[in-house]
Amino acid sequence: MNNIATQRIKREFKEVIKSEELAKCSIKVDLVGDSYTELKGEIAGPPDTPYEGGIFLLEIKVPETYPFNPPKVRFMTKIWHPNISSVTGAICLDILKDQWAAAMTLRTVLLSLQALMAAAEPDDPQDAVVAKQYKEYPEIFAKTASHWTNVYAGGIICS
Amino acid sequence: MPKHCWVCFGTDDDDYENNRDWVSPCKCRGSTRWVHQSCVQRWVDEKLKENLSVKAHCPQCHTQYIIVYDEVNYLVRLLNKLDKTANQLCPFLAAGVVVSTLYWSAASYGAITMMQVMGEREAITMMENTDSYMLLLVLPSIPLSLILGKTINWEETLLLFVQRFTSQLPLLRTIMPSFLCEPVNSSTSTVQFNSVVNPTTTLCAALLLPTTATVVGNLLFNNSSYSYLQKTLLGGLVYIAVKGAFRIYQRQHNVIKERTRKVIDYPETDTEGNN
Numbered sequence: 001m002n003n004i005a006t007q008r009i010k011r012e013f014k015e016v017i018k019s020e021e022l023a024k025c026s027i028k029v030d031l032v033g034d035s036y037t038e039l040k041g042e043i044a045g046p047p048d049t050p051y052e053g054g055i056f057l058l059e060i061k062v063p064e065t066y067p068f069n070p071p072k073v074r075f076m077t078k079i080w081h082p083n084i085s086s087v088t089g090a091i092c093l094d095i096l097k098d099q100w101a102a103a104m105t106l107r108t109v110l111l112s113l114q115a116l117m118a119a120a121e122p123d124d125p126q127d128a129v130v131a132k133q134y135k136e137y138p139e140i141f142a143k144t145a146s147h148w149t150n151v152y153a154g155g156i157i158c159s
Numbered sequence: 160m161p162k163h164c165w166v167c168f169g170t171d172d173d174d175y176e177n178n179r180d181w182v183s184p185c186k187c188r189g190s191t192r193w194v195h196q197s198c199v200q201r202w203v204d205e206k207l208k209e210n211l212s213v214k215a216h217c218p219q220c221h222t223q224y225i226i227v228y229d230e231v232n233y234l235v236r237l238l239n240k241l242d243k244t245a246n247q248l249c250p251f252l253a254a255g256v257v258v259s260t261l262y263w264s265a266a267s268y269g270a271i272t273m274m275q276v277m278g279e280r281e282a283i284t285m286m287e288n289t290d291s292y293m294l295l296l297v298l299p300s301i302p303l304s305l306i307l308g309k310t311i312n313w314e315e316t317l318l319l320f321v322q323r324f325t326s327q328l329p330l331l332r333t334i335m336p337s338f339l340c341e342p343v344n345s346s347t348s349t350v351q352f353n354s355v356v357n358p359t360t361t362l363c364a365a366l367l368l369p370t371t372a373t374v375v376g377n378l379l380f381n382n383s384s385y386s387y388l389q390k391t392l393l394g395g396l397v398y399i400a401v402k403g404a405f406r407i408y409q410r411q412h413n414v415i416k417e418r419t420r421k422v423i424d425y426p427e428t429d430t431e432g433n434n
Contacts (some may be wrong), residue, residue, distance in 0.1 A: 004167050004198070011168040067166060068205040101218030102202055103165040103191050 005066040009036040012105045019107055027110040029060070037062050041073070041110055045153065046118040050145035051079070054153030058113070059089075060106065070100035073109060078152040080145040082122045082131035091116075092126035165191040165219075166198035184224050185217035199224075262299055269298030272369045278387035302366060309365035318407045371398055 013029065013036075021027045028042040041058035045051030056079060061072040073096055075089035083092045095104060095112055125131030134141045162171040162181055171181070180196035194202075203215040203224065216223045231239075274282040286294060369391075376394025385393065 004201075008166075008168050065205065068202060103219055105168075 005062060005064060006036050008067050009039075009062055009106075012107065015105065016107050016110075021107070021111065027107070027114065029106055029110070037064075039106070040076075041106070043110055043114050043117070045149060046114055049118050050142045051081075051117050051149050051153070052146075054149035056117075056153050058110070067102040067104075070096050070104075071106065071109065072096075073113070078148060079117075080130055080141075080148040081117060082120045082125045082127060082134045083116055085127050086130055087127075090126060092121075092124060162193040163190055164193060164195045164198055166194055166202060169195070185222035186220045187217060187222075191219050265299035265302050266295065267298075268366070269301035272301050273298075275369055275373055276388060276391045281387070305368055306362060306365040309361050309368075314403050314406050314410070317403070318410060321407070322411075368395065368398075371395070 013031075016022060016027065016029045019027075026044050030040045030042075032038040032040050039060040039062065041060050043056045043058065045054040045056065055077070057076040059074045059076050063069050063072065073091055075084055075091065078086065078089070080086055084090070091113070093112065093116055095101075095109065120131075120134060122131040122134045130141070133144070164170070164181075169179075181193050182196050182199060183192050184194065184199055202218075203226070206213070206215050214223050215226065270282075270286070273286070276282075277285065289297075372395030373391050374394070375398045376390035376392070378394075379397060380390045380393055383390075
């Protein structure tokens with residue numbers, strides 16, 4: 001991995017650790033192994049959503065061309081959301097694709113994902129089944145999502 | 160406020176980066192105002208790799224970067240221009256080479272075929288007496304018409320005709336009993352002439368036809384008083400007729416084979432029988 005990506009991730013790490021979101025248990029980043037190419041993220045489900053109370057784990061892979069290309073992010077915790085695949089955890093979010101800009105950071109990505117969880121975009125879905133339910137039966141959607149949160153994301157208590 | 164690079168997140172406090180150039184290339188102020196010259200160059204390269212046609216701009220405020228180059232001398236400018244022109248012209252040139260190669264191959268094939276079919280001396284005399292522009296048009300059309308002729312599926316038509324009339328003519332019925340089979344009109348019939356039309360087979364068969372015709376003509380009518388051209392034409396006709404007859408025969412029997420197809424019971428084994 002080239003120097004610029006590693007340097008950059010190291011600096012971002014410090015930024016997340018110093019950030020106030022960490023203090024509020026809202027987002028967190030951990031290293032996986034010694035290299036800075038693979039990271040583990042954590043997002044708390046935003047309040048007043050079906051995801052409230054859940055802790056969602058993310059797999060973050062930093063490409064060699066970072067920060068010129070976006071990190072590859074995937075939900076490891078199963079989640080019921082129109083823009084996230086209920087099977088693979090793949091995320092449909094513009095800033096993780098063509099709208100990525102080098103000034104964005106791991107912190108802004110995690111915060112954007114948290115915002116996505118609070119405000120889904122059912123017209124640009126990743127999971128068609130979930131999106132259909134979200135639009136046609138919002139109450140059943142909320143129930144399913146909060147059930148998934150309890151079953152898959154509820155066990156971990158933020159320390 | 161210390162300078163802070165929005166690409167590598169380095170600041171001008173970092174010791175090892177003391178000598179790097181800083182630039183403020185867009186309208187951004189605050190934390191994304193400054194960037195290293197080398198870092199923003201990498202970003203521009205990355206963007207150009209994705210799409211050459213867009214102008215590099217700031218991803219935050221979308222200001223187009225002002226990129227200047229050192230003035231190059233006249234010779235380099237001229238060479239660059241020549242390169243560009245060559246790159247634009249070459250696709251057309253290459254296409255022209257391919258087309259003219261095909262054309263001249265077709266024309267040569269036509270000339271060789273004429274000599275083969277008519278005999279060398281007659282063919283040369285005839286070509287010399289024909290208008291040269293006419294020749295340039297006629298010669299390449301020889302292989303073309305051979306290939307087009309090959310795509311006509313006359314055997315199919317003839318077979319349908321034979322199938323329809325076999326049952327009505329007693330003589331035919333006795334000599335060709337297998338053609339009593341009704342013409343298969345249903346879509347279940349899949350066996351057809353050239354059911355898989357293979358373009359290379361068509362091409363080879365079409366281009367080899369004159370040679371075959373010459374050989375057959377010479378074999379069959381060697382001692383007769385026909386001219387060279389007549390022998391070849393007769394040979395070609397005989398060859399096409401015989402081959403067509405065989406194909407019709409083959410096709411009819413394949414149709415019958417297809418019709419008599421059935422799935423049979425699985426033979427019971429002893430253990431199953433006992434139980």
